[in-house]
Amino acid sequence: MRDDEELAFFPRITRREFLKYCGVLGAIIGLGETAAPDIASAIEKLAKRPAVVWSLFQECLGCSVNLLQSRTPSVANLILRQISLDYHETVMAAAGDQAEKSFRDTVDRGDFYYIVEGAIATKVPGAMTVHGETSMDIARQTYKKAKATIAIGSCASDGNIQAAAPNPTGAKGLAAFLREDAGIANPVVVNSPRCPGNAEDTLAILSYILINNKVPELDAIGRPVFLYGQLIHDNCERRGHFDAGEFVEVFGDEASQNRFCLFKVGCKGPVTNAPCPTRKWNGHLGWCVRNGPCIGCAEPKFWDKLTPFYQPVANVTPPGLGGATPTQIGEAIGIATAVGLGAHFIGQVATGRLGKGGPPEQEESSKGSKGGSS
Amino acid sequence: MAKVVIDPITRIEGHLRITCIVENGRVTDAWNTCTLFRGFEIFMKNRDPFGIWHFAQRICGVCPTPHAINSVQAVEHAMGIEKIDDNARLIRNMMEAAQIGYDHILWFYILNAFDYVNVPNALNAKPTTPSLKNVQDQVRAVVNSGQLGPFANMYWDHPGYKLPPDLDLELTAHYLQAIDAQQAANDAATYLGGKYPMIMNMVPSGVTQLPTIEEITFYRSQMDQVRTFINDVMVPDLLTIAPFYIDLANTGKGVGNYLTWGVLDEKSQDPYDRLFPRGGIFDRKLKVEKVDPNKARMYTKYSYYPDRIGEGKHPLSVGQEPMDFTGLDPLDNPGPVKGKYDWTQAARYGDENRPMEVGPLAQMLVAYLSGRTEAKNLVDSTLAAIGAPGRVDLLMSNLGRIAARVLKAKINADNATRWADELLANIKGGKTNVFIQKPIPDSGTGVSGWDAPRGALSHYIRIKNKLVGTYAAVPPSNWNLSPRDDKGVRGPVEEALIGMPVVDPAKPLEILRVVHTFDP
Numbered sequence: 034m035r036d037d038e039e040l041a042f043f044p045r046i047t048r049r050e051f052l053k054y055c056g057v058l059g060a061i062i063g064l065g066e067t068a069a070p071d072i073a074s075a076i077e078k079l080a081k082r083p084a085v086v087w088s089l090f091q092e093c094l095g096c097s098v099n100l101l102q103s104r105t106p107s108v109a110n111l112i113l114r115q116i117s118l119d120y121h122e123t124v125m126a127a128a129g130d131q132a133e134k135s136f137r138d139t140v141d142r143g144d145f146y147y148i149v150e151g152a153i154a155t156k157v158p159g160a161m162t163v164h165g166e167t168s169m170d171i172a173r174q175t176y177k178k179a180k181a182t183i184a185i186g187s188c189a190s191d192g193n194i195q196a197a198a199p200n201p202t203g204a205k206g207l208a209a210f211l212r213e214d215a216g217i218a219n220p221v222v223v224n225s226p227r228c229p230g231n232a233e234d235t236l237a238i239l240s241y242i243l244i245n246n247k248v249p250e251l252d253a254i255g256r257p258v259f260l261y262g263q264l265i266h267d268n269c270e271r272r273g274h275f276d277a278g279e280f281v282e283v284f285g286d287e288a289s290q291n292r293f294c295l296f297k298v299g300c301k302g303p304v305t306n307a308p309c310p311t312r313k314w315n316g317h318l319g320w321c322v323r324n325g326p327c328i329g330c331a332e333p334k335f336w337d338k339l340t341p342f343y344q345p346v347a348n349v350t351p352p353g354l355g356g357a358t359p360t361q362i363g364e365a366i367g368i369a370t371a372v373g374l375g376a377h378f379i380g381q382v383a384t385g386r387l388g389k390g391g392p393p394e395q396e397e398s399s400k401g402s403k404g405g406s407s
Numbered sequence: 408m409a410k411v412v413i414d415p416i417t418r419i420e421g422h423l424r425i426t427c428i429v430e431n432g433r434v435t436d437a438w439n440t441c442t443l444f445r446g447f448e449i450f451m452k453n454r455d456p457f458g459i460w461h462f463a464q465r466i467c468g469v470c471p472t473p474h475a476i477n478s479v480q481a482v483e484h485a486m487g488i489e490k491i492d493d494n495a496r497l498i499r500n501m502m503e504a505a506q507i508g509y510d511h512i513l514w515f516y517i518l519n520a521f522d523y524v525n526v527p528n529a530l531n532a533k534p535t536t537p538s539l540k541n542v543q544d545q546v547r548a549v550v551n552s553g554q555l556g557p558f559a560n561m562y563w564d565h566p567g568y569k570l571p572p573d574l575d576l577e578l579t580a581h582y583l584q585a586i587d588a589q590q591a592a593n594d595a596a597t598y599l600g601g602k603y604p605m606i607m608n609m610v611p612s613g614v615t616q617l618p619t620i621e622e623i624t625f626y627r628s629q630m631d632q633v634r635t636f637i638n639d640v641m642v643p644d645l646l647t648i649a650p651f652y653i654d655l656a657n658t659g660k661g662v663g664n665y666l667t668w669g670v671l672d673e674k675s676q677d678p679y680d681r682l683f684p685r686g687g688i689f690d691r692k693l694k695v696e697k698v699d700p701n702k703a704r705m706y707t708k709y710s711y712y713p714d715r716i717g718e719g720k721h722p723l724s725v726g727q728e729p730m731d732f733t734g735l736d737p738l739d740n741p742g743p744v745k746g747k748y749d750w751t752q753a754a755r756y757g758d759e760n761r762p763m764e765v766g767p768l769a770q771m772l773v774a775y776l777s778g779r780t781e782a783k784n785l786v787d788s789t790l791a792a793i794g795a796p797g798r799v800d801l802l803m804s805n806l807g808r809i810a811a812r813v814l815k816a817k818i819n820a821d822n823a824t825r826w827a828d829e830l831l832a833n834i835k836g837g838k839t840n841v842f843i844q845k846p847i848p849d850s851g852t853g854v855s856g857w858d859a860p861r862g863a864l865s866h867y868i869r870i871k872n873k874l875v876g877t878y879a880a881v882p883p884s885n886w887n888l889s890p891r892d893d894k895g896v897r898g899p900v901e902e903a904l905i906g907m908p909v910v911d912p913a914k915p916l917e918i919l920r921v922v923h924t925f926d927p
Contacts, residue, residue, distance in 0.1 A: 082554055091445055094420045095468025095604045101513070101586065102593055102603065108586045113545050117554040122417045126521040126561035128919055129413035135560045159711075159732040160444040160750070163422065164414050194450070194465045201446035201728070229468055229604055281616075285842030289616040299458075314602035315593055324600055325607030325615040328461055336450075342458035343610075 082114070083146055083243055084139050086175065087121040090151030090168040091161050091195050091204050095229030096186040097123050097150060103232045104316035111236065119145065122163075133164045140178050146239065147179035149189040149222075150230065152196060153210040156203020172207060173215040176222075181242050183223045184208065186230030187330055190255070193228060197336035208255055223248050224255035227307060228330035234260050234312055252306075254333060260312070265302035265327055268310035271295065295322060299343040301329030409912035410741055413919065414442070418518040419927045420469040421884065426736060426744050427904060429912045436743060437897070437904035439888050439922075440735070444711070444750040448727050451878040456482045456847050456870055459878065460609055463866065466880055469513075471604045472506040472596070473670070473859040474880070477866035482611040485853030485870050486845055490676050494841045495613040497830040500671050501626060502600055502608070503857075504823035507670075508633040509592035509603075510860035511767070511816035514926045515641055516585035519809070522920045523648060524578040525568040526558050532576035542580040562914040569651040578648070581640055588636035595629035595823075598622050613842030620831070627827040634820035637813075645813040649793050649806065656795075659805030659921050661903035662762045663691040665769035666863050666886065668700060668856025671822070678856065679777075682822055683815070685856065686773035689761065691803060695776045700856035700865035703881050704760060706753040709746075709890040717752060718893065719760065722879035723852070723867045725752065749890035753898060754881055764899040765862025765886045766925060767812040768802060774818075775799065781821070785814045805903070808924035847873050859883055861926040887925045900925055 089097070101108055112118050118125075119139040120132070127135055139145050153168045154160040161168035176182055184207045187193035195204035205213070211220035223242075225235040238257055241249050249257040266272065274280070275294040282288060282297060296303070305327055313320045321327055329339035414424035422443040428436040451462050463478035464471035476499055483491065491499075530547055534540040549555065570578070593603040599618050600606030608615045618626075669678045669685035678685040679697070686695040705725040707717030711732045716725050736744045756763045763769075774782035786799065789810060795801050802811060848870060856865040862883030869877040889898035897905075900922060909917050 082552065082556075084554070089422070091443060093465050093468035093471075095465070095471065098468050098604045099602075101517070102590055104590075109545075109583050112557065113549055117552075117556040119554075119556055119559065121557065122415050123419070124517070125417050125557040125559075126526070127559065128415065128417040129915070131560040131562070132415055132417050138559070154444075157444070157730060157732060159734065160730075161422070162442045162735060165735055165738050194447075194462065195445040197450040197462075199450065201449045201730070202444060204445070228465065283842065283844055284610055284615045285613060285617065285840060290839065292616075315597040316590070318594055319597040319601055321601035321607045325610075328458075328607075336462070340458065341455035342461055343455070 082117040084117045084119045084144060085121075085146050085148060085239075086119055086136065086139055086179070087148045087150065088168075088171060088175065089122050089163075090149065090172070090189070091154055091202065092151030092186070092188050094123060094150075096188075096232065096235075097121070099229045099315075100232035102315045103236060105233055106236065116239075140175055143178045143180075145179060146242065147175055147182040148185055148235070148239070149182065149207050150185050152188040152192045152204035153207060153214075154202040155205050155210060155214050157201070160202040169210065169214065172210060173217075176207070176211060176215075176217075176220070181223070181248060182207070182221065183225060183235060183238055183242075184255075185225050185232070185235045187226040187228045187335075189230075190224035190226035191333040194336055196334070221248060222255055223251065223257060225260075226256065226331050226333075227309075231309075231312070231314060233317070234308065256306075256331075260308050261306045261331065263306065263308065265305045265307055265309055265322070269302055269322055270310060271322060295326040297345050298326050299341070299345060300326035301332075301335070301339050301342075301346060302327040303346055304339070305329040305331050307331035411909070411912050411915045411918060412736075412738055413915060414440075414738070416919070416922055416927070418521065418923065420467060421927065423888070423922070423927055424735075425904075425918060425922055427909075427915070427918055428743060429909045432908055432910070434904045434907045434909060434918065437901040438736075438744040438748055439751075439890065439898065439900050440749050441751040441884065441888060442735070444730070446727055447880065448878050451875055454875045456485070456868065456873070456875055457611055459868070459875055460611070463878075463880065464605055466882065467859070468604045470506060470510060470859040470861065472502050472600075472606055473857055473864050474866075474882075475606060475609045476503060477855040477857050477864055477880070479609050479611045480855035480857060481853040481866040481868045482847075482870075483853065484855060485851035485868055486611065486848060487851070488612055488843060488845065491613055492840045492843060493674065494617065494830060494833055494838060496672050496674075496676060497826045497833070498599065498608070498614045498618065498841065500826040501823065501830070502596055502606060503671060504819055504826060505592045505596040505626075505630065505633075507819040507860050508630065508637070508816065508823065509589040509596075511812050511819075512585050512589045512592070512633070512636065512641065514860075515644075515809075515813060515816075516582045517589075518926070519923050520578060520582055521561065522916065522923055523568070523652060524570060524582070525563055525575050526579055527563050528568065528570070528572050529576035529579045531572035533573065534576060535573075539576055539580055542583065543576055546579060562916050565914050565916045566910060567916045570648060574647065578644060581644060584636070584640060588633060588640075591629045591632040591636070595626045595633075598625045598629070610842065611847075612845055615842075617834070617839050617841050618830075620834070623827050623831055627824050630820065630823040630827070634823065637816050637820045641813055642817055645810060646789070646792055649810065652806065653793065655806040655809075655920070656801045656804045658907050659808070659903040659924060660803055661764050662897075662899045663803065664689050664756070664761045664763045665772050666698060666756060666763035666765050667769045667773050668698070668858050668863050668865060670770070670858040671819070682818070683770045683774050683858065684777050684779070686777060687756070687763070688769070688772055688776065691800070693776055693799060695773050698756070700854050700867075700881075702757045703865060704755045704757075705881075705885075706755060706892040708893040710749050710752045711747050712752070714893070719755070722865070722881050723869055723877050725879070751884055751888055751890060753889035753892040754885035755889075755892050760892060760894070760896075762889060762892070762896060762899055762902070763863070763886050765858075765883045766808065767815040767860070767862075768808045769862065770858060771811040771815050772799075772802065781818045782814075785817065789814060805921055805924045812926065849873055850876075862887060884927065888927055900927070
């Protein structure tokens with residue numbers, strides 16, 4: 034078939050565009066761009082569009098708004114051709130009992146992927162209900178029926194802002210809720226934290242699961258290593274200025290016009306693992322640190338552990354580090370910072386990246402009881 | 408008598424249940440119930456005021472930018488800063504204009520259109536262009552696949568859908584185009600703010616940095632695309648479909664009081680001088696009065712908090728603790744809703760405790776009655792175009808709410824590039840400052856009123872020992888989606904539902920329409 038011919042299964046895009054998308058996909062999920070034809074044929078062979086159920090719990094809808102900004106894939110291609118978005122309260126036409134019917138039709142059948150946006154209210158279950166059911170009941174029952182489950186954004190990953198001290202509603206991330214409140218010993222949830230969740234990265238996780246029929250390798254807190262294996266600091270476009278000891282001291286100063294390093298005005302890039310500098314946001318167009326200091330939103334409990342946002346990461350004395358390699362500096366900062374952040378952080382930060390070994394949660398998936406065997 | 412419960416109300420931000428009593432084909436009573444509580448004012452305590460805006464913008468992921476702006480403005484007020492640098496004003500306006508541009512496009516097409524546009528009926532159209540045929544083929548492929556996805560189980564056979572198939576197809580095509588158009592606006596915000604939603608470039612007393620010339624011109628070209636879409640697609644769509652749904656001009660009149668704190672600062676930074684100026688309209692009188700965010704009063708008799716928390720107190724004097732969740736009205740309860748029924752507190756205005764409608768209709772009415780030329784010309788010409796010249800009162804309706812949002816989007820988009828041009832001119836003139844360096848005070852009180860796209864939004868802060876002592880936000884939902892107040896007076900959405908005809912209580916399309924006109 035000619036490369037400029039429109040595809041039968043994806044009528045509005047040409048095969049060339051499709052292969053390009055598959056190449057991007059292959060590169061980010063670690064198969065390499067040369068895997069594009071294989072990925073393309075795997076997707077084209079799917080007889081039915083995979084059904085997706087998307088729950089909204091304690092959230093602000095930011096993750097879904099970011100979903101509407103996706104370019105790879107485009108929103109229209111995603112919804113009309115690549116998946117069957119059977120339940121998403123913001124996008125679906127039906128409401129009330131009819132929406133509930135859409136939910137039941139798919140969940141009772143069981144052949145679907147589950148994406149959760151928002152935290153689960155465990156101390157005040159009535160703080161989050163849909164159709165009269167609590168987020169606890171919906172999440173527990175739906176998780177059990179799903180082929181694989183992804184937590185998009187920091188709320189579903191670890192509770193996020195509503196879990197900030199004193200966590201008035203007992204908000205929890207999905208995995209913690211399933212483990213601690215729903216009696217599920219080793220839940221398999223792929224966490225895709227950040228605030229909002231980065232939709233294009235989360236869709237890359239979904240693509241990985243669809244193509245490989247298994248969840249990707251996860252770090253100690255359930256994040257895919259292929260996305261969360263590097264410190265923001267290590268790939269930052271301002272990194273050269275850090276190494277040269279060139280810092281913004283006050284917002285709006287001459288250094289800020291020169292786009293010097295934001296470390297001294299509070300940037301949390303040195304202690305945050307996420308692909309923001311490379312994958313970027315909103316169609317890979319921009320990212321936070323181009324315009325302000327990172328607040329560390331990919332890290333658990335960042336509202337409590339990485340605040341105040343505009344104070345430098347604790348116990349680090351830059352600059353004077355010029356000449357050292359980026360990794361050495363990352364390690365120096367990581368170790369020094371970990372002292373101030375408590376034991377929980379040490380393992381992650383000291384190595385500059387999170388553990389490579391699969392967490393206990395992943396073992397269940399390799400047995401095939403969860404994780405997308407079709 | 409039939410009781411209609413719609414839970415969840417879909418195509419909104421947030422979690423909402425609507426309960427109505429329908430008698431003889433009309434709504435006779437109504438209750439709105441927000442079914443989500445997070446507790447922002449509780450966990451924002453004892454934090455650094457300088458960074459508190461990052462918390463505040465997470466109140467709403469659809470409209471984080473006005474929450475960010477209100478939060479930094481409230482802190483600035485407490486710091487004693489009366490005016491920010493002109494460049495910072497322009498950059499905040501640019502962020503807000505992008506927010507409004509995306510938000511109203513998102514609402515008109517992605518959130519609202521399915522109430523009027525019958526997607527399956529587009530298959531009966533005879534497409535006149537290759538691109539329309541292409542869209543029809545896509546819809547047909549989805550329908551033929553048997554996997555209807557987001558289009559499943561809607562009341563597509565409802566007689567309330569009035570458009571001919573060709574228009575259903577065209578509007579479906581515009582729905583897909585709207586996805587690109589809202590992306591263009593958010594790309595503009597991303598280039599200046601880092602990402603969207605949840606921007607990074609605000610700080611109390613200014614913004615983080617001066618954008619480069621390249622960034623400003625990128626913004627300008629993106630917002631030019633947004634303007635083109637609104638002028639060439641969205642406004643014509645409004646005028647095309649309005650005649651089919653003209654009966655909506657006779658329903659949804661609501662409480663008849665309108666409130667806006669204003670949005671988009673001109674050089675004076677005076678809220679009454681804004682592009683959309685501050686003002687209130689009371690008892691449907693076509694006259695604007697001055698209003699003050701400190702005159703908001705909160706009630707909790709019907710909210711899930713103890714009664715004593717509210718009782719008409721100032722937002723900084725009410726709290727969210729302790730909670731008092733007394734349960735939801737059971738889905739099978741046939742009677743009226745009794746007792747507490749909402750996580751939302753009821754906001755009322757002034758000593759007379761008036762329920763106030765907020766949103767683009769309030770913003771456009773206040774701009775019109777304040778003599779703003781753009782608003783006046785647009786409203787007058789639109790009323791003439793639908794055959795009702797001079798009938799400003801017709802705007803106080805369901806259709807008026809829809810029209811006002813589209814017209815406001817146009818004025819916003821027409822002005823967005825002006826902020827960019829003023830910023831470029833400032834830079835050319837050697838003005839590069841964007842930030843005033845000043846410490847957070849030991850104590851102080853601040854307030855800000857700056858509308859979100861969906862309506863009046865105000866933030867309040869009391870600083871104690873350099874930390875947040877008390878924080879309060881009164882978003883549009885506290886006004887539009889307020890439950891009854893202590894005297895039993897309904898909120899604006901509840902009131903707008905009263906009298907709405909419902910053809911079939913099992914398919915309450917009309918109720919969805921009324922609720923959606925408020926962009927809840």
